[in-house]
Amino acid sequence: MKIALFAGDGIGPEVIAQARRVLETLELPGLTLFEGDVGAAAYRRHGHPLPQETLAMARAADAVLFGAVGDFSCDDLPRELRPEQAILGLRSELGLFANLRPAAGFPGLEHLSSLKPEVARSIDLLVVRELNGDVYFGDKGERGSAGGREGWDMMSYNEAEVRRIAHSAFRAAMGRGKKLTSVDKANVLETSRIWRETVIEVAQEYPEVELDHMYVDNAAMQLVKSPGQFDTIVTGNLFGDILSDQASACVGSIGLLASASLGERQTDYGTFGLYEPIHGSAPDIAGRGKANPVAAVLSLAMLLRHSLGREQDAARIERAVEAILADGVLGGDLGGTASTGDIGDAIVRKIVTTS
Ligand SMILES: NC(=O)c1ccc[n+]([C@@H]2O[C@H](COP(=O)([O-])OP(=O)(O)OC[C@H]3O[C@@H](n4cnc5c(N)ncnc54)[C@H](O)[C@@H]3O)[C@@H](O)[C@H]2O)c1
Ligand SMILES: CC(C)[C@H](C(=O)O)[C@@H](O)C(=O)O
Ligand SMILES: [Mg+2]
Structure with a gap:
């Protein structure tokens, strides 16, 4: 070893x-x-x-x-x-490509969470963050524009990338509470539309898992309002980065x-x-x-x-x-x-x- x-x-x-x-x-x-x-x-x-x-x-x-x-x-x-x-x-x-970030309360530390103790006590979730794609790895650069220098980063996901992380997430959910929340921004982003449609397609193979979808802005709000509603979350690279840091403060500290x-x-x-x-x-x-x-x-x-x-x-x-x-x-x-x-x-x- x-x-x-x-x-x-x-x-x-x-x-x-x-x-x-x-x-x-x-x-x-x-x-x-x-x-x-x-x-x-x-x-x-x-x-x-x-x-x-x-x-x-x-x-x-x-x-x-x-x-x-x-x-x-x-x-x-x-x-x-x-x-x-x-x-x-x-x-x-x-x-x-599959980043598992569990966030669960530690008994006795509820009062150290940024949330009310009774809310903090309910946290037991897993963020499954896609790790090889998204805006992190898309083409990026700097170019001239009428407004001066312009930075750009290409956000994209193809079906194969979404399919493999969706399978990882559904399998993880099967081993937990059989509830999966897919977090995206499908009301605005084409990337997220493909993401959502592909997750729905993969869900057919996991009939026991209850799937729902949430926009990322709402997910950030729900995570502090009632984190106990989440079991397994699947999301893209950038949203997963942000939501997992936020989840750590709900538990108590990013050091945990x-x-x-x-x-x-x-x-x-x-x-x-x-x-x-x-x-x-x-x-x-x-x-x-x-x-x-x-x-x-x-x-x-x-x-x-x-x-x-x-x-x-x-x-x-x-x-x-x-x-x-x-x-x-x-x-x-x-x-x-x-x-x-x-x-x-x-x-x-x-x-x-x-x-
Ligand atoms: N995977 C990684 O290696 C990774 C992850 C995140 C940030 N970074 C890098 O780390 C550097 C600092 O970034 P940042 O400040 O945004 O994030 P950070 O996570 O390093 O720190 C954020 C805050 O949390 C505190 N903190 C973090 N870990 C702690 C621990 N174990 N115990 C106690 N307190 C802790 C820090 O003191 C700071 O106040 C940047 O260069 C960033 O790119 C690297
Ligand atoms: C350091 C940085 C590239 C990294 C990321 O954004 O993935 C970090 O924030 C993380 O969460 O591991
Ligand atoms: Mg991070």
């Missing part, structure tokens, strides 16, 4: 260090870890945010655990050299939400995937022990479940995280005083003492 660790920039290395400690606590037999450079760190060392060696390491691994990329010092670089291209490049080069990015490649142990917190490199708190490592640790749990077939180890980690949060081991993002290392310590201790 091979796991590639790409820590990246800002708080990436801080949270990945804690996830690594948790992984090492499990003492999995036959596990090899590799470390690769991504993001601004890779740009400084190799002149590129996603060096060929890193991509090759990802391809040779059974799974990738990713921290975060992004550094304001790189804001003026051409787009293809910006740190964010590392994660975008990995997602597209590795064919990771994990993600899995999956494609079609199967390994000896499961489905190849890349796992990362939904948050970024958080330059405002980087290097000060203030980052919440829970999202990275829960991303490790998802990795063990989906890519290594180790459900019991995944569940052990998730139980430990829930327990330490209920015990009140909270970082600054949740109004507490625990440092990144304190939270990692508490998770490791909980795993060891409850096994």
Whole structure:
């Protein structure tokens, strides 16, 4: 079993260090870890945010655990050299089109949500975000116009792209509450019209799943008004990016939400995937022990479940995280005083003492 660790920039290395400690606590037999450079760190060392060696390491691994990329010092670089291209490049080069972003309340943390506790308590949803298409990967550029320089980004989805993410979402919904909400902007966008029609077509193959459709503006509103109505949400790359950050504040903090990015490649142990917190490199708190490592640790749990077939180890980690949060081991993002290392310590201790 091979796991590639790409820590990246800002708080990436801080949270990945804690996830690594948790992984090492499990003492999995036959596990090899590799470390690769991504993001601004890779740009400084190799002149590129996603060096060929890193991509090759990802391809040779059974799974990738990713921290975060992004550094304001790189804001003026051409787009293809910006740190964010590392994660975008990995997602597209590795064919990771299905991004699973679960958001569920943690018992005892309801009062720390941005919502009323009784509303926060009802959250248990999964955002299935398409990750290889949309305005992210369409043609883009800058051109002259009567109004001065004009930036443009092409938004598109074809039926094949929508069909494969719809299948992923319907399958995910089958394993959950059998309710799927497709989020689009079909009242305005042609892209969304094709999206909606294709999702309806795929739905024929999943008669047990109740499907509904919601415009993204309404979905953003419903997510804070009554998030308990959502079970599984399927949406495009851009809408999924935005709604998942919003869902994290409904749960309590962006430092809590994990993600899995999956494609079609199967390994000896499961489905190849890349796992990362939904948050970024958080330059405002980087290097000060203030980052919440829970999202990275829960991303490790998802990795063990989906890519290594180790459900019991995944569940052990998730139980430990829930327990330490209920015990009140909270970082600054949740109004507490625990440092990144304190939270990692508490998770490791909980795993060891409850096994
Ligand atoms: N997948 C990724 O690597 C990824 C994801 C999002 C943003 N980014 C990049 O990260 C950089 C910063 O972007 P941003 O500020 O918009 O988003 P961000 O997610 O890095 O931070 C948003 C806010 O949440 C806080 N936060 C984030 N993670 C936290 C954690 N684990 N614990 C406590 N607080 C946390 C930050 O301090 C900040 O106030 C940019 O360069 C952006 O492109 C990368
Ligand atoms: C860093 C950026 C390219 C990325 C995205 O937009 O997908 C991030 O916001 C995320 O959610 O993983
Ligand atoms: Mg994002």
